[in-house]
Amino acid sequence: MTGRWGDIATYAALALVALFFLGPLAWLVSLALRTPAEVYQGAAAFIPAHPTGANFVQILSDAAFGQYLWNGVKLSVGGASVATLCAAPAAWAFARLDFAGRAGLLWAILAVQMISPLVILIPLYRYFDALGLLDSHAAVIAVYGAIGIPLTVWLLSAAFARIPRELEEAARLDGHSRLETLVLITLPLAAPALAAAFVLNVVMNWGQFLVPFVLLGSEKSWPISVAIYRFAGSTSASTTQLLAAACLIALLPAIAVFLALQKLLTRALTGGALKG
Amino acid sequence: MSRAADPSRAGPWLWLGPALLVLGAIYLWPLLDAVRLAFTDATLLRAPTRVSLDAFAAVLSDPALPGILRVTGIFTAASVILLQALGLGIALLVHRGDRRGLPGMAALRALVLAAWVVPGIANGVIWQIVFSEAPFGGLNAVLAVVGLGPVAWLSDPALAMLSAIIANIWQGTAFSMILYYAALKGLDPALQEAAKVDGASALDRFALVTLPQLKGTILAGSVLVTIQTLGTFDSILALTGGGPGQATEVLSLYTYNTVFRGFDLSRGAVLALLLAALSLAAAALYALILRERR
Numbered sequence: 191m192t193g194r195w196g197d198i199a200t201y202a203a204l205a206l207v208a209l210f211f212l213g214p215l216a217w218l219v220s221l222a223l224r225t226p227a228e229v230y231q232g233a234a235a236f237i238p239a240h241p242t243g244a245n246f247v248q249i250l251s252d253a254a255f256g257q258y259l260w261n262g263v264k265l266s267v268g269g270a271s272v273a274t275l276c277a278a279p280a281a282w283a284f285a286r287l288d289f290a291g292r293a294g295l296l297w298a299i300l301a302v303q304m305i306s307p308l309v310i311l312i313p314l315y316r317y318f319d320a321l322g323l324l325d326s327h328a329a330v331i332a333v334y335g336a337i338g339i340p341l342t343v344w345l346l347s348a349a350f351a352r353i354p355r356e357l358e359e360a361a362r363l364d365g366h367s368r369l370e371t372l373v374l375i376t377l378p379l380a381a382p383a384l385a386a387a388f389v390l391n392v393v394m395n396w397g398q399f400l401v402p403f404v405l406l407g408s409e410k411s412w413p414i415s416v417a418i419y420r421f422a423g424s425t426s427a428s429t430t431q432l433l434a435a436a437c438l439i440a441l442l443p444a445i446a447v448f449l450a451l452q453k454l455l456t457r458a459l460t461g462g463a464l465k466g
Numbered sequence: 467m468s469r470a471a472d473p474s475r476a477g478p479w480l481w482l483g484p485a486l487l488v489l490g491a492i493y494l495w496p497l498l499d500a501v502r503l504a505f506t507d508a509t510l511l512r513a514p515t516r517v518s519l520d521a522f523a524a525v526l527s528d529p530a531l532p533g534i535l536r537v538t539g540i541f542t543a544a545s546v547i548l549l550q551a552l553g554l555g556i557a558l559l560v561h562r563g564d565r566r567g568l569p570g571m572a573a574l575r576a577l578v579l580a581a582w583v584v585p586g587i588a589n590g591v592i593w594q595i596v597f598s599e600a601p602f603g604g605l606n607a608v609l610a611v612v613g614l615g616p617v618a619w620l621s622d623p624a625l626a627m628l629s630a631i632i633a634n635i636w637q638g639t640a641f642s643m644i645l646y647y648a649a650l651k652g653l654d655p656a657l658q659e660a661a662k663v664d665g666a667s668a669l670d671r672f673a674l675v676t677l678p679q680l681k682g683t684i685l686a687g688s689v690l691v692t693i694q695t696l697g698t699f700d701s702i703l704a705l706t707g708g709g710p711g712q713a714t715e716v717l718s719l720y721t722y723n724t725v726f727r728g729f730d731l732s733r734g735a736v737l738a739l740l741l742a743a744l745s746l747a748a749a750a751l752y753a754l755i756l757r758e759r760r
Contacts (some may be wrong), residue, residue, distance in 0.1 A: 368669035397585030
């Protein structure tokens, strides 16, 4: 299967793939642009006769929805900061220092990632309850941070290891201390990986549902993911167009950030995952 | 250069400290506590009063457990196999497109990746709208155009499982795709050329040259995807809520329901440990595979 027929077959297969991946999103967009009456018209109104932005306006002008979005941003960025700040020094140590039990410890940290957050949430719920921290954003940020640390250590230690030691040794020969070398040479070279790890954490945290669902009781502290689930449970057929619009608003930031930084992120991911 | 300012002198523990402290407090300690709770009679509303094996006995004799494990097994196995096959297929197609200089390959990769970053809960809500049997259900609306349906995607037990698997594949394929795409990029094209010169057909080249080189990636990817799938919770919760009946209630959802709806902390802890044990078994397999490859 070579040449032009092969190309045609490739495109035909990829068209099916595109249909599968684009279909649900296209349907969501279609519903979000409809008037309540058009929602009942099924596929005939796939391209609505009178597309309307009213659903988006209604969702975005809802003060509670703005609060959910802001909570989502706050928790995602806070958790990503905790994860990156804790993981970066650890990753550097794994990449550059020789110490007993290094390999074992790195594996242990990776193994942590295999444990579902559900397992730890059961005791954590009790602790936070006893400490009066249920409904506290700080508690959720700490848990997000912990969930993000293993993958971040993994990605960053691979990134630090890729930096040529010669560059650091040259700086040392020039009379710089280790700390100066780290700040002047290593960190700038690792900056793209640090940024990628941070952004990846933000995107993953944006999608977190279970942790805030369990730990945040009151409506005003929910992030967007929890709010969407509650909203979906309370909608009827007559408000589906609003649910579709809310859903799109919830997922667009994550998709936009991800696509904008796609190269950076996939390089960081595959560079870490496919070493060797 | 002062010794105090020399980070390597401080030993590794200063560097590892923050990460280990956070992981210890938020992962390790609660994990040990979950083990402890499993051996008690605690509920969500009452602290443990005595040590017992009752919770283990209750879980093992739970008439619902075999069904839950069967559902978990089917959901996980079908998801992993289909998602890996689709991911490999897309990677091969895009890789071929790249080599032939066909336009649009980057856009297709981006589209698949976009589904990956959709929050799990939104994934469930989106597919619930698509599978809905109401007039706004996307799939039934399309089927109606060609005179078929409506199909009970979410209210028929067998179809609900299929629907949950499809929704999971939609989101999870991207991970496999990137893994295989990167692996294909790393293969030595000289081997392909050599096989071509020897007159091997495209199918032979795939089966005899490409596939054996990808074996390690396929094994490692399968294990990682298995672990991810075992932990799947939010998309199923939003899509079917585990229903109809318990037709799509996987172990993670059942654990959640036991603790936070049934308030049975000790039984939930046992189930959570079962979940962790399954994941760790898969992880151990992964470590073994990596060692084998080296």
